[in-house]
Amino acid sequence: MADGDIELEARLEEQAEFEPSAEFVAQANVSDPSIYEEFEENWPECWERAADLLDWDGDYDEVLDDSNPPFYEWFTGGKLNASSNCVDRHVENGDKNRVAIKWEGELGETRTYTYQDLYREVNEFAAALRAQGVEEDDVVTLYMPMIPELPIAMLACARIGAPHSVVFAGFSAEALATRMNSADSRYLVTCDGYYRRGDALDHLDKANEGLDGVDHGVESVVVVDRLGDDGFGHDLKGNQHDWSALMDEHDGERVAPVERDAEDMLFLMYTSGTTGQPKGVKHTTGGYLSYAAWTSHAVLDIEPEDTYWCSADIGWITGHSYIVYGPLALGTTTVMYEGTPDYPTCDRLWETVEKYAVDIFYTAPTAIRAFMKWGKKFPESRDLSSLRLLGTVGEPINPRAWKWYHKYIGNEDCPIVDTWWQTETGGMMITTLPGIGTMKPGAAGPPLPGVDAQIVDTNGEEVQPGRAGYLTVNKPWPGMLRTLYKNDERYISEYWREYSDTDSDDPDDWVYFPEDGAKIDEDGYITILGRVDDVINVSGHRLGTMEIESAIVGVEGVAEAAVVGGDHEIKGEAVYAYVITEDGYEGDEDLRERIIEGVNDGIGPIARPEKVVFTPELPKTRSGKIMRRLLEDVANGDELGNTSTLRNPEIVEEIEAKVHAQS
Numbered sequence: 001m002a003d004g005d006i007e008l009e010a011r012l013e014e015q016a017e018f019e020p021s022a023e024f025v026a027q028a029n030v031s032d033p034s035i036y037e038e039f040e041e042n043w044p045e046c047w048e049r050a051a052d053l054l055d056w057d058g059d060y061d062e063v064l065d066d067s068n069p070p071f072y073e074w075f076t077g078g079k080l081n082a083s084s085n086c087v088d089r090h091v092e093n094g095d096k097n098r099v100a101i102k103w104e105g106e107l108g109e110t111r112t113y114t115y116q117d118l119y120r121e122v123n124e125f126a127a128a129l130r131a132q133g134v135e136e137d138d139v140v141t142l143y144m145p146m147i148p149e150l151p152i153a154m155l156a157c158a159r160i161g162a163p164h165s166v167v168f169a170g171f172s173a174e175a176l177a178t179r180m181n182s183a184d185s186r187y188l189v190t191c192d193g194y195y196r197r198g199d200a201l202d203h204l205d206k207a208n209e210g211l212d213g214v215d216h217g218v219e220s221v222v223v224v225d226r227l228g229d230d231g232f233g234h235d236l237k238g239n240q241h242d243w244s245a246l247m248d249e250h251d252g253e254r255v256a257p258v259e260r261d262a263e264d265m266l267f268l269m270y271t272s273g274t275t276g277q278p279k280g281v282k283h284t285t286g287g288y289l290s291y292a293a294w295t296s297h298a299v300l301d302i303e304p305e306d307t308y309w310c311s312a313d314i315g316w317i318t319g320h321s322y323i324v325y326g327p328l329a330l331g332t333t334t335v336m337y338e339g340t341p342d343y344p345t346c347d348r349l350w351e352t353v354e355k356y357a358v359d360i361f362y363t364a365p366t367a368i369r370a371f372m373k374w375g376k377k378f379p380e381s382r383d384l385s386s387l388r389l390l391g392t393v394g395e396p397i398n399p400r401a402w403k404w405y406h407k408y409i410g411n412e413d414c415p416i417v418d419t420w421w422q423t424e425t426g427g428m429m430i431t432t433l434p435g436i437g438t439m440k441p442g443a444a445g446p447p448l449p450g451v452d453a454q455i456v457d458t459n460g461e462e463v464q465p466g467r468a469g470y471l472t473v474n475k476p477w478p479g480m481l482r483t484l485y486k487n488d489e490r491y492i493s494e495y496w497r498e499y500s501d502t503d504s505d506d507p508d509d510w511v512y513f514p515e516d517g518a519k520i521d522e523d524g525y526i527t528i529l530g531r532v533d534d535v536i537n538v539s540g541h542r543l544g545t546m547e548i549e550s551a552i553v554g555v556e557g558v559a560e561a562a563v564v565g566g567d568h569e570i571k572g573e574a575v576y577a578y579v580i581t582e583d584g585y586e587g588d589e590d591l592r593e594r595i596i597e598g599v600n601d602g603i604g605p606i607a608r609p610e611k612v613v614f615t616p617e618l619p620k621t622r623s624g625k626i627m628r629r630l631l632e633d634v635a636n637g638d639e640l641g642n643t644s645t646l647r648n649p650e651i652v653e654e655i656e657a658k659v660h661a662q663s
């Protein structure tokens with residue numbers, strides 16, 4: 001390291017606060033600090049600022065209807081269509097030749113869609129879906145990787161008022177079936193395969209296996225031919241149709257966007273919770289889209305002229321809100337990349353930033369930690385000077401990673417927004433506004449204007465600055481989930497019961513609980529400490545320990561399993577599985593492999609255990625509850641917490657010795 005570097009590193013190590021540059025502030029979409037007061041004084045009408053970013057076909061009567069908490073309604077009576085907001089209006093406003101989507105395939109192919117191209121494709125696919133029998137309010141499942149046909153299909157669904165349910169392509173066949181069954185979805189759009197680290201993956205095989213597990217009739221399956229000659233030679237079955245053939249059939253057709261009510265469902269997104277059953281989070285057209293557009297404008301500082309890149313996968317909420325809906329609603333150019341960041345070399349993302357002169361880049365801390373490990377030579381070999389703003393999402397970012405990102409990717413010039421939010425919140429909730437706020441590495445920031453978040457103790461009393469507590473949100477916001485699909489009761493019990501007076505009709509008595517621990521400092525900056533439920537966060541992906549456990553106990557030879565998250569240098573958390581074998585089975589290599597395969601098949605490779613530890617018993621309290629905290633301590637190599645309430649304290653040391661033996 002050169003001397004200058006050492007000095008700089010030392011200075012950075014100490015620096016706890018960073019300011020956006022005057023140059024950034026001067027051009028920022030939002031730079032007047034009075035916005036916080038303005039939103040507070042004018043709540044909930046302040047949210048008209050978000051709604052004003054959209055074109056409405058019919059005015060709304062009320063900004064917020066809070067007469068039946070926690071079933072809040074936003075922009076009630078308003079009419080709009082999400083696809084016409086994301087596509088048609090830009091075509092009509094003279095921006096038809098602006099690039100909407102720049103797609104980069106893993107093997108280096110590129111595709112460019114102008115807003116006019118997107119308009120044409122969305123219309124044709126909307127016509128194709130209609131011809132397949134899809135009607136308004138039918139749920140269409142999209143089981144697709146990062147190919148342009150995915151946002152096209154999403155927008156085509158939105159155009160005809162059919163909610164989509166995107167299932168992450170890395171999820172297993174079983175996960176697909178569970179989600180289609182839960183949503184009673186009779187339509188699927190998928191593809192033959194895609195590329196990962198240069199290899200063609202057979203996706204249709206997985207989709208077909210999933211379809212075998214669907215417990216109701218499936219009307220139609222549309223299959224994109226992504227692999228061409230590299231394909232696996234699948235024959236399409238009776239109800240399966242080739243995407244291109246359908247598009248040819250409907251060549252040049254136009255479908256008038258269906259006028260949707262603001263509160264009509266735009267999409268469903270399944271996410272993990274405490275129980276084994278994933279939760280179908282329902283998002284609506286008016287509130288969600290306004291919120292995605294507003295946060296893209298205020299936090300990501302997106303302008304139509306920008307080239308903006310969020311490196312998430314559209315199969316997760318981040319991709320929904322900040323690859324597709326937010327950026328396209330604002331009429332900008334959104335970049336999509338199919339593959340992994342280290343293929344063919346570790347500078348792939350920086351090469352792409354350079355190639356497209358990306359202005360704004362949004363990624364996850366797990367990726368940043370991987371970049372750090374690969375070394376600064378990769379970003380340094382590329383011209384990243386086009387970047388103006390950086391963002392992170394999905395998990396806490398440690399100050400070292402924040403500073404590395406700031407220095408080596410942002411050249412100490414780009415503000416960083418550390419954005420806390422969830423599938424359920426629809427969009428960002430806690431972060432600095434880049435044109436206003438001081439940044440403090442490690443702390444996400446204050447709640448956004450109009451968002452009322454607090455840190456409380458178990459009784460709901462606010463905790464002192466610096467003390468750990470639970471994050472709560474005391475007022476509704478437009479992007480919030482409206483319910484869990486067909487399960488209002490679970491909606492209340494999962495998110496509201498903990499801190500609300502559930503008998504009350506007064507919205508002030510209702511408090512949203514995101515199940516995150518957090519602390520706040522004297523300036524109102526919130527640091528997120530992580531989940532307080534049985535959900536773990538692996539590489540920014542949310543996984544339920546119960547889901548993984550049920551995949552493991554489904555493996556022959558397994559009697560019982562407990563899964564916890566253990567610290568991991570790159571992934572943030574990794575899956576640790578403690579397994580009791582059935583009588584007559586050995587905890588050997590064969591069983592270990594079958595367990596890993598079982599998790600692969602039940603959920604997907606992202607949930608694969610980092611370690612499988614066989615044990616004759618699990619640490620249990622006298623009442624028979626597994627003490628997960630101790631298993632976490634073991635996974636992390638931490639000093640063990642109190643074992644005195646255990647029925648079988650001796651087992652903890654035995655497990656600890658086994659974990660050490662494996663590391």
Ligand code: PRX
Nearest residue numbers: 393394395396418419420421422423528542
């Ligand atoms: O624990 C928080 C963590 O991710 C959870 C939400 O996961 P999911 O619904 O999959 O959405 C991820 C992308 C929005 C939260 O409950 N989380 C998200 N963002 C942050 C975070 N933790 C710390 N800092 C963040 N910026």
